[in-house]
Amino acid sequence: MRAYVEDVTSLVRKQLWSEIGPALEAKDGVDYEEALRRRNAYYAWRKADHPLDWGDHSLNCTTITKMVSTTQAEAAARGLPQSAKGQWSVEDFVSHLYRIGVTLGFNALRPPVWNKGTFWPILRAAVTEALRRARLSHQDNAAAEREVKHAFAFVIAELRIHLIPDATPPPPNSRRPSLEPSIHAWTVIGARPRHVVTGHAAPPTQMEDVDFQISQRSVDSMLGDSSCDWDTTQVVIGDYHRYLARSVLPSNWRNAPGKCAETDVLTSSSYAWAEEQFNHKLEDWRVDLALHLAFLISKVAPRVAWPSKGADLVAHQLTSKGIGDGRKPVRDVPPNKFHAAIQSVRSLAWTERNAKGAQAESIYFSQASVVFLSWMHAQSPLRLHMNKANATLGQAWTNKHGNKSLSPVNLVRMGIAYPKSSGIVGRPIYGSNFDILPEPQLHEWHRHVVKLIKSPPHGPYLLVEEIFGVHVMNMLRDRGHFPGTAAAPPAPMTTPVTQPAATSTKHPLDEEDDDVAHSVAEREVIRTRYY
Numbered sequence: 001m002r003a004y005v006e007d008v009t010s011l012v013r014k015q016l017w018s019e020i021g022p023a024l025e026a027k028d029g030v031d032y033e034e035a036l037r038r039r040n041a042y043y044a045w046r047k048a049d050h051p052l053d054w055g056d057h058s059l060n061c062t063t064i065t066k067m068v069s070t071t072q073a074e075a076a077a078r079g080l081p082q083s084a085k086g087q088w089s090v091e092d093f094v095s096h097l098y099r100i101g102v103t104l105g106f107n108a109l110r111p112p113v114w115n116k117g118t119f120w121p122i123l124r125a126a127v128t129e130a131l132r133r134a135r136l137s138h139q140d141n142a143a144a145e146r147e148v149k150h151a152f153a154f155v156i157a158e159l160r161i162h163l164i165p166d167a168t169p170p171p172p173n174s175r176r177p178s179l180e181p182s183i184h185a186w187t188v189i190g191a192r193p194r195h196v197v198t199g200h201a202a203p204p205t206q207m208e209d210v211d212f213q214i215s216q217r218s219v220d221s222m223l224g225d226s227s228c229d230w231d232t233t234q235v236v237i238g239d240y241h242r243y244l245a246r247s248v249l250p251s252n253w254r255n256a257p258g259k260c261a262e263t264d265v266l267t268s269s270s271y272a273w274a275e276e277q278f279n280h281k282l283e284d285w286r287v288d289l290a291l292h293l294a295f296l297i298s299k300v301a302p303r304v305a306w307p308s309k310g311a312d313l314v315a316h317q318l319t320s321k322g323i324g325d326g327r328k329p330v331r332d333v334p335p336n337k338f339h340a341a342i343q344s345v346r347s348l349a350w351t352e353r354n355a356k357g358a359q360a361e362s363i364y365f366s367q368a369s370v371v372f373l374s375w376m377h378a379q380s381p382l383r384l385h386m387n388k389a390n391a392t393l394g395q396a397w398t399n400k401h402g403n404k405s406l407s408p409v410n411l412v413r414m415g416i417a418y419p420k421s422s423g424i425v426g427r428p429i430y431g432s433n434f435d436i437l438p439e440p441q442l443h444e445w446h447r448h449v450v451k452l453i454k455s456p457p458h459g460p461y462l463l464v465e466e467i468f469g470v471h472v473m474n475m476l477r478d479r480g481h482f483p484g485t486a487a488a489p490p491a492p493m494t495t496p497v498t499q500p501a502a503t504s505t506k507h508p509l510d511e512e513d514d515d516v517a518h519s520v521a522e523r524e525v526i527r528t529r530y531y
Contacts, residue, residue: 007117020112041067053160083166101127264396294369315422317344457484
């Protein structure tokens with residue numbers, strides 16, 4: 001694939017110079033300034049580490065747009081010119097390359113592969129050798145083909161290939177696109193749902209205004225690319241809904257240190273299993289829920305601990321809600337009491353944890369996601385281990401996560417587990433004083449979380465208040481996490497309504513008056529809807 005990138009670079013140089021070369025030689029000509037602008041854009045693009053990537057803040061896409069557009073006005077009005085395809089999934093791109101690799105002759109050579117480049121003979125040799133090796137371990141030809149295609153997809157992701165020159169759309173009197181890639185026709189690799197991108201006031205000069213329009217179009221395309229790199233540390237909670245369609249893990253999750261550097265069998269196997277789940281099963285609702293909850297709690301860190309004498313408060317809350325005597329574990333908590341039990345632990349204040357791991361948002365995000373998924377998934381190494389008689393987490397797991405408060409108390413507060421007694425605060429014992437919510441309740445919690453995240457501006461606001469309480473919610477609001485919401489005075493938290501009115505079908509988020517704070521009763525209807 002590096003040969004493909006080099007072919008694209010050669011193609012761009014050849015076609016661009018054929019267009020601007022004569023104008024650059026005639027310095028007194030009317031087209032000289034535009035040709036000089038395009039040449040400078042090419043020099044900037046050529047220096048990029050990943051020339052076919054979007055680039056930081058879509059800078060690379062902006063540079064390509066300036067390079068291939070004949071005038072600044074055209075670049076601002078049209079943006080990056082689209083090919084006959086417009087966009088392509090990684091799977092379709094890989095299938096096209098594979099088809100070229102296994103087909104003899106020139107008939108299969110079609111854009112975006114350049115028939116005058118060096119990539120296609122290298123491609124055929126590489127596919128032939130890869131298939132030979134794959135068939136040594138796979139008797140099934142289909143399995144060997146899948147393995148080779150998977151390797152191609154991996155390399156495409158590593159080289160960050162997102163923008164490729166392709167065939168131009170067919171002319172009005174023809175149905176056939178061009179047979180050679182063109183710098184005036186670009187295909188986006190990866191699905192691209194479109195989102196609204198908030199702009200800002202126009203710059204003062206006409207040239208700056210044109211540059212801003214080009215940049216805004218590039219940013220719009222980049223943010224709409226579900227396979228584009230993103231970083232949760234750069235996202236506020238109120239804007240998180242824009243990233244739900246991403247098909248790749250956040251870059252700070254992938255690059256966070258310390259995910260699998262453990263010698264303990266339980267810890268290392270749990271992290272290796274979880275990494276496999278996150279890398280290949282993002283569509284699984286449990287993986288999705290683990291990432292959402294980890295994102296939320298990472299924004300609160302290091303305020304992830306609780307008061308040292310919280311057991312008394314939890315015992316009182318459990319007793320007042322009719323869940324045993326609060327201290328002696330109850331054998332079973334009925335499903336209609338799950339919410340009340342969770343709220344008993346959520347009554348604990350969120351206090352600061354002065355530990356190194358709790359201070360780094362990316363590390364906390366990645367490790368919280370692994371812990372949450374490991375507890376939620378019934379087939380995880382952690383759950384399979386803990387279901388054995390007299391099993392414990394072990395010192396290695398406790399040392400890695402205990403100082404970050406990634407423990408049963410926060411499993412409950414994040415809606416993953418429920419308490420059976422106040423002993424969960426001091427000495428949590430799985431199956432005795434706490435347990436994981438059944439899968440149907442977890443699945444409904446996932447739907448509830450996603451629904452509120454997708455309902456800005458008040459949905460994320462209410463979700464954070466539901467999990468973390470009013471004071472943490474106000475703290476995050478003051479940090480700018482909820483754009484578009486009005487400040488609401490902290491409301492005293494009362495005992496939740498565990499049975500919402502059956503006749504109420506209108507969701508509080510449907511109200512049009514976004515500046516009026518929801519009442520405590522309305523908030524509780526939202527909180528209890530998923531139980």
